[in-house]
Every structure is written in structure tokens, then in C-alpha cells.
Amino acid sequence: MASAPLKAQLTDLLNSMFAMDFLDEQFKELQMLEEASGPGFLAEVVTLFCGDAERIISQLSVLLNEPVVDFGKVDANVHQLKGSSSSVGAKRVALVCVKFRNVCQENDKEGCIAALHEIRHEFDELHKKFQTMVQLEQQIQVLDSKQMN
Amino acid sequence: MASSQVVKVLIVDDDVLTRRIYRTMLFRFGFEITEAGDGKSAVNQFLTGNEYDLILMDNDMPSMDGVEATRTLRGMGIPAKIIAITADANSRGAFLDAGADEFLLKPVNFTVLTDILKAFNFLN
Numbered sequence: 001m002a003s004a005p006l007k008a009q010l011t012d013l014l015n016s017m018f019a020m021d022f023l024d025e026q027f028k029e030l031q032m033l034e035e036a037s038g039p040g041f042l043a044e045v046v047t048l049f050c051g052d053a054e055r056i057i058s059q060l061s062v063l064l065n066e067p068v069v070d071f072g073k074v075d076a077n078v079h080q081l082k083g084s085s086s087s088v089g090a091k092r093v094a095l096v097c098v099k100f101r102n103v104c105q106e107n108d109k110e111g112c113i114a115a116l117h118e119i120r121h122e123f124d125e126l127h128k129k130f131q132t133m134v135q136l137e138q139q140i141q142v143l144d145s146k147q148m149n
Numbered sequence: 150m151a152s153s154q155v156v157k158v159l160i161v162d163d164d165v166l167t168r169r170i171y172r173t174m175l176f177r178f179g180f181e182i183t184e185a186g187d188g189k190s191a192v193n194q195f196l197t198g199n200e201y202d203l204i205l206m207d208n209d210m211p212s213m214d215g216v217e218a219t220r221t222l223r224g225m226g227i228p229a230k231i232i233a234i235t236a237d238a239n240s241r242g243a244f245l246d247a248g249a250d251e252f253l254l255k256p257v258n259f260t261v262l263t264d265i266l267k268a269f270n271f272l273n
Contacts, residue, residue: 026256030170033259036177048166079209083236084166086256 003143010136013129022126027089039141046130049088053123056081060116064109074112075104081119092122156180156271157200159229161191161215162207167255171205171234174259178272187211188218195222201229203271206249208235216243223248230269232262 017023034041056077063074082097096119103111158180160171168184175182183201185191189212191204204222208215219231233244236255244252251265266272 029256029259033170033173033177037173041173045166045169048169052164052166079236080164083255084164086236087164087167087170089256 001144002147003140006136006140006143010133010140013133013136017129021091022129024089024091026086030088039137043134043137045088046134049084049090050127050130052084053081053093053127057116057120057123060119064113064116069107069109069112071104071107071112075101078104090126093119093126096122156202157183158203158205159183159185159191159194159199159201160205161185161188161210161218162205162234163187163210164207167207171257174262178266180271188213188215188221191218192221192225195225195227203266203269204229204231206231206233206235206244208233208237208240208244216240216247219244219249220247230271232265 014023018027030042030045060074060077063070063077078097078100082094082101085093085097096115100112100115100119103115156178158175160168160175160182161184162168162171163186172182172184180203183194183199185194187210188206191206192213194201206215206219210218213221215233215235219233222229222231230251231249232251232253233240233249234253234255234257235244238254241252250269253261253265263272
């Protein structure tokens with residue numbers, strides 16, 4: 001099958017993401033849902049997550065640049081990011097969110113800024129891998145449907 | 150059950166991603182899905198005459214949180230099964246006191262949720 005090398009590449013990518021704790025068991029739950037509901041679900045979910053995460057990280061940057069930081073708003077945003085990252089199994093991002101909430105609850109601005117940099121780094125790494133995953137899935141789908149026709 | 154044979158579900162969560170995941174999970178069982186983005190919208194669904202068999206209820210939402218929405222719906226005499234699904238472990242007691250039938254922590258394990266749906270006789 002023409003798509004076999006791409007499928008192998010996708011499997012390797014996902015295995016490495018699990019091995020390096022980018023992803024956890026919750027992502028496997030979503031993979032099972034995709035098997036039951038058809039292709040495209042995972043791509044939609046990760047795209048929604050990445051859009052949400054970008055928006056929240058930008059908002060956190062704005063909030064932490066204020067002369068007087070509203071730690072309540074910061075915490076609410078980090079809580080939201082933790083929720084969505086947990087929902088997709090984005091383990092490393094979720095873990096940094098926990099650290100972020102801890103320093104936020106101490107009203108530690110410097111700690112929050114450091115945590116935000118860490119979240120940005122972890123999200124950027126994950127985002128690149130998700131983009132590769134979605135591209136591979138799309139290429140596989142195209143090749144598989146050509147094969148069937 | 151609501152008047153039709155199909156199980157009618159109301160998903161109440163302010164997060165679009167979460168609602169999308171639950172929708173996909175429940176749609177494969179042939180359920181009819183409606184979404185609400187906060188507790189007030191959920192209550193309004195019933196005030197406008199809609200009926201649901203099952204509600205998946207988040208807690209931390211704008212306008213009206215899940216505990217208050219649950220309490221309000223039970224006060225209206227709504228008999229639907231309510232499963233609280235939230236990241237807030239501390240809200241378990243409040244949810245059950247308000248009238249929720251089950252309480253799950255996010256992220257949801259779909260096998261556990263499926264078992265609950267079976268226990269509620271929503272699945273054959």
C-alpha cells in the first residue's frame with residue numbers, strides 16, 4: 001500500500017510523543033474515539049486545542065505585562081489551559097500549568113513569567129509535532145482513497 | 150425518557166473542545182446531542198420546553214455554574230440523569246447535594262462513562 005511508509009512514520013511519531021511524555025493515556029482515549037467515529041476527529045481536536053492554547057498564552061502574556069497583575073485572571077486562564085491540555089492528553093503542557101497555578105496562587109509575578117516561558121516552549125514543541133501528525137494523516141487519507149478508487 | 154425513543158443529551162460545558170469530544174463519544178451511540186455553553190443556557194433549554202434524558206454538566210462556567218444549574222433544574226422538577234464532569238474534585242459533595250446522579254473528574258475515561266450510561270439503561 002502506497003501509504004504504508006507514511007503510516008510507519010506516523011506510528012513512530014506518536015510512539016516518540018508518548019515516550020517523551022508529550023502525550024498521555026487521554027490521547028489514546030481520543031485515538032479510540034477516532035477509530036469508532038472515522039478519520040478527521042483527531043485532527044479537529046488537536047486543531048481546536050492548538051487554537052485555544054495560542055489564544056490563552058497570548059492572553060497570559062498581556063496579563064503579566066500589566067503594571068498591576070490580576071492574578072485571579074491569570075489563574076483562570078491557566079486553569080482553562082490545564083483543562084484543555086488534559087482533555088487532549090497534552091501531558092507536559094498540563095504539568096507546567098500545575099506549576100504555573102502554584103506560583104500564581106502565591107502572587108509571584110516573576111514565577112508566573114518564568115512559568116509562561118516554559119508553557120510557551122512546551123506548547124511550541126507539541127504544536128510542531130501535532131502539525132506533523134495532522135499532515136501525515138491527511139496524506140495517508142489521500143493515498144488510501146486513491147487506492148480505493 | 151423524553152418522548153422519542155432516541156436518548157436526548159444536553160452537554161453543558163463552556164469549553165468548545167470538551168463539548169466536541171463528548172459529542173463524538175455520545176454520537177456513536179446514536180444519541181441526539183444538544184450543547185450549552187453555561188448553566189444559564191442549560192436551564193433555558195428546559196424553560197423553553199425542551200426535554201432531555203441525560204445532562205453532562207461541567208462546574209466552572211460563566212453566568213451560572215454547574216452546581217447551581219443542577220440545583221435549579223432539580224428545583225424545576227427535571228428528572229433527567231445528571232452526570233457532573235469537572236476538574237474540581239472539591240465540588241463532588243456540592244454536586245451530589247444539588248441532585249447530580251454521578252460525579253466524574255476530568256479528563257473523562259470513556260470506559261467509565263460508558264459503564265455509567267449502561268447502568269442508567271441508556272445503552273443496550
